[in-house]
Amino acid sequence: MELKEKLVSSFLAFEDNIDVHSPVHDIRTEAIKTFETEGFPTKKQEAWKYTSLNSILKHDYSVFPKNENALEFKDVKKYFIHDIDAYKIIFVDGKYSSYLSQTTHDGIDVCLMSSALSKPKYRPIIENYFNKIAPKNSLSSLNTAFSAEGAYIHIPKNKLVDKPIQIIHFSTGSEAALMLQPRNLVVVDENSHVQIIERHQSLTDNPVLTNSVTEIFADKRAIVDYYKIQNDKQTASLIDNTFVNQKQESLAKVHTFSFGGKLIRNNLEFYQNGERIDSTMKGITIIGDKQHVDHNTLVHHIEPNCESHQDYKGIFSDNSTGVFNGKVVVEKEAQKTNAFQANNNILVDDKATINTKPQLEIFADDVKCSHGCTIGQLDESAMFYLRSRGIPKKEARALLMFAFSNNVLDSVTIPEIKQRITKIIANKLGVNIGFEL
Amino acid sequence: MLKINNLHASVEDKSILKGINLEVKPGEVHAIMGPNGSGKSTLASVIAGKEEYEVDKGEILFEDEDIDELGAEERAHKGIFLSFQYPIEIPGVSVTNFMKTAINETRKAKGMEDMPANEMLKMIREKSELLDIDRKFLSRSLNQGFSGGEKKRNEIFQMAMLEPKLAILDETDSGLDIDALRIVANGVNKLKSKDNAVIVITHYQRLLDHIVPDFVHVLHDGKIVKSGGKELAHELEAKGYDWIKEGVGA
Numbered sequence: 001m002e003l004k005e006k007l008v009s010s011f012l013a014f015e016d017n018i019d020v021h022s023p024v025h026d027i028r029t030e031a032i033k034t035f036e037t038e039g040f041p042t043k044k045q046e047a048w049k050y051t052s053l054n055s056i057l058k059h060d061y062s063v064f065p066k067n068e069n070a071l072e073f074k075d076v077k078k079y080f081i082h083d084i085d086a087y088k089i090i091f092v093d094g095k096y097s098s099y100l101s102q103t104t105h106d107g108i109d110v111c112l113m114s115s116a117l118s119k120p121k122y123r124p125i126i127e128n129y130f131n132k133i134a135p136k137n138s139l140s141s142l143n144t145a146f147s148a149e150g151a152y153i154h155i156p157k158n159k160l161v162d163k164p165i166q167i168i169h170f171s172t173g174s175e176a177a178l179m180l181q182p183r184n185l186v187v188v189d190e191n192s193h194v195q196i197i198e199r200h201q202s203l204t205d206n207p208v209l210t211n212s213v214t215e216i217f218a219d220k221r222a223i224v225d226y227y228k229i230q231n232d233k234q235t236a237s238l239i240d241n242t243f244v245n246q247k248q249e250s251l252a253k254v255h256t257f258s259f260g261g262k263l264i265r266n267n268l269e270f271y272q273n274g275e276r277i278d279s280t281m282k283g284i285t286i287i288g289d290k291q292h293v294d295h296n297t298l299v300h301h302i303e304p305n306c307e308s309h310q311d312y313k314g315i316f317s318d319n320s321t322g323v324f325n326g327k328v329v330v331e332k333e334a335q336k337t338n339a340f341q342a343n344n345n346i347l348v349d350d351k352a353t354i355n356t357k358p359q360l361e362i363f364a365d366d367v368k369c370s371h372g373c374t375i376g377q378l379d380e381s382a383m384f385y386l387r388s389r390g391i392p393k394k395e396a397r398a399l400l401m402f403a404f405s406n407n408v409l410d411s412v413t414i415p416e417i418k419q420r421i422t423k424i425i426a427n428k429l430g431v432n433i434g435f436e437l
Numbered sequence: 438m439l440k441i442n443n444l445h446a447s448v449e450d451k452s453i454l455k456g457i458n459l460e461v462k463p464g465e466v467h468a469i470m471g472p473n474g475s476g477k478s479t480l481a482s483v484i485a486g487k488e489e490y491e492v493d494k495g496e497i498l499f500e501d502e503d504i505d506e507l508g509a510e511e512r513a514h515k516g517i518f519l520s521f522q523y524p525i526e527i528p529g530v531s532v533t534n535f536m537k538t539a540i541n542e543t544r545k546a547k548g549m550e551d552m553p554a555n556e557m558l559k560m561i562r563e564k565s566e567l568l569d570i571d572r573k574f575l576s577r578s579l580n581q582g583f584s585g586g587e588k589k590r591n592e593i594f595q596m597a598m599l600e601p602k603l604a605i606l607d608e609t610d611s612g613l614d615i616d617a618l619r620i621v622a623n624g625v626n627k628l629k630s631k632d633n634a635v636i637v638i639t640h641y642q643r644l645l646d647h648i649v650p651d652f653v654h655v656l657h658d659g660k661i662v663k664s665g666g667k668e669l670a671h672e673l674e675a676k677g678y679d680w681i682k683e684g685v686g687a
Binding site for chain 1 (some may be wrong): 483486487488489508510512514518519521524525527528529530535538539540542543546565578595599607648
């Protein structure tokens with residue numbers, strides 16, 4: 001049976017297990033219909049021209065993992081940013097692990113989507129926010145249909161969350177092939193500030209396909225600082241759908257660090273519903289072998305006096321492929337918009353590929369929009385400079401690639417993340433510059 | 438130490454050096470002066486091993502070895518150092534980490550172990566004091582956002598750390614105010630010994646008031662057209678380069 005049919009027929013069984021009086025029952029039913037009609041996206045669609053899902057859809061994924069697997073913290077510690085205190089929402093094979101987690105209801109809610117969907121006290125938030133900005137396309141709808149578990153974060157107004165929140169989805173290989181559909185909801189009320197770190201991590205070589213949806217709502221003057229660390233096994237694939245809705249004077253930043261996995265597609269969309277909003281998205285992609293990473297971004301400037309900043313760097317080796325498709329829409333009312341977009345790439349090997357496409361749709365006349373894509377080799381004069389100091393060619397190249405990607409980290413506000421990413425980059429590029437990390 | 442015989446070099450088929458002869462012995466300071474476009478920076482880059490430049494004829498011997506086939510890093514390992522006219526900005530790599538890498542790669546090439554961390558720190562402290570460099574400066578990204586003076590001082594700091602046998606200072610004085618010039622020149626003078634040599638490339642004589650040369654050479658159209666003692670620099674300062682050009686033309 002093809003994956004699509006399997007999913008559609010599984011939905012009936014899934015519905016049997018959950019409360020039909022749930023506030024999202026109708027939304028799920030609607031969503032599975034959308035998915036059934038549309039199916040998985042294909043290369044015929046413009047937004048999927050350079051990314052084919054065929055190779056990852058062929059496995060016989062189990063949709064509801066049966067076994068619950070306990071993990072010891074010491075065995076998975078390295079996947080945590082463990083040198084800082086943090087709230088933790090941890091899932092193992094799609095199931096919540098209370099043992100590895102540290103949630104809270106003390107003034108803020110850092111807990112589970114499953115309880116938010118079932119307990120009456122969360123109902124107003126669910127009704128106001130759940131599935132409100134996720135577009136009704138096939139992959140988001142598929143996730144919505146099966147949405148049952150994930151992170152639920154609600155920060156009431158005027159709260160500065162004292163420590164970052166880590167969300168990690170582990171898969172243990174208990175199934176021959178596993179499909180996960182985590183659903184996260186992040187609601188940050190007026191004047192509040194939160195930092196979130198998200199990671200998907202497979203622990204075996206069994207295939208894993210994750211189709212994740214995260215909806216983020218940043219109210220007036222809220223600050224949301226979100227980090228995605230994508231450094232998974234070569235047998236794990238991720239379709240990450242993240243949607244951010246911002247109100248006036250809010251600041252939302254999403255950093256995406258893509259270093260591993262078989263195929264990664266990041267659909268990242270920002271909607272600016274208010275004035276003086278700042279949306280920032282940055283990414284570093286360093287891949288090799290036959291890996292494929294696709295960044296598909298959208299910033300929708302709806303109101304005046306807002307800014308957006310996009311800065312994506314990519315280094316592609318071997319037969320790897322990168323895609324960057326950055327769309328910026330500036331509505332007629334959105335005067336005085338400042339929108340910047342940069343996508344710079346280095347192709348290390350002849351067989352590596354990057355497809356980069358800026359897409360600007362500007363309907364306002366008083367705006368500053370810039371975009372630039374580069375695909376290049378390393379600067380020869382910089383190479384000469386390093387070599388003239390005794391650094392051999394190979395090391396000089398690595399050091400320059402390190403410098404090329406590393407400056408995206410300037411906007412990272414958690415020093416431990418900066419250090420961790422710096423270290424991963426250095427390892428990836430084979431740079432040994434004696435950091436005190 | 439350095440012996441250049443009838444050196445012809447070109448870039449993209451454009452001939453720039455047209456027969457240079459120069460000998461530099463340990464303990465000597467040579468100044469190479471000349472108008473813009475005479476080939477001064479090309480000479481520096483060719484000695485340091487920049488790949489864009491093609492040596493068409495002649496040879497460069499360093500300690501009696503022909504270095505034409507050696508890459509820039511191998512020349513550095515042998516003790517050749519070039520202070521860049523326009524140092525390159527390398528974001529994300531601190532001055533300290535850069536120096537550690539350079540020193541340890543050089544040691545590795547010589548079959549030595551990495552320099553112990555405490556020794557490295559001690560050396561960094563000593564050499565940064567020599568050039569009046571603030572410690573905070575050392576943790577900044579290499580050359581990024583540095584002023585002209587800071588860049589040049591950083592070049593000489595690198596020279597101090599790498600302790601080359603032959604240092605080539607390419608227009609190290611350009612963009613320096615008088616205080617920065619004095620600091621840089623003092624640094625160079627303190628590093629001078631009977632075993633190493635310095636080639637100062639400059640357009641103006643003012644750096645040579647501080648780093649006093651034993652020999653001055655005038656480069657014009659890819660050739661050394663006049664050589665003399667330090668008084669030649671003063672003469673050039675007073676008369677400009679035109680009399681040299683005329684002399685050559687005549």
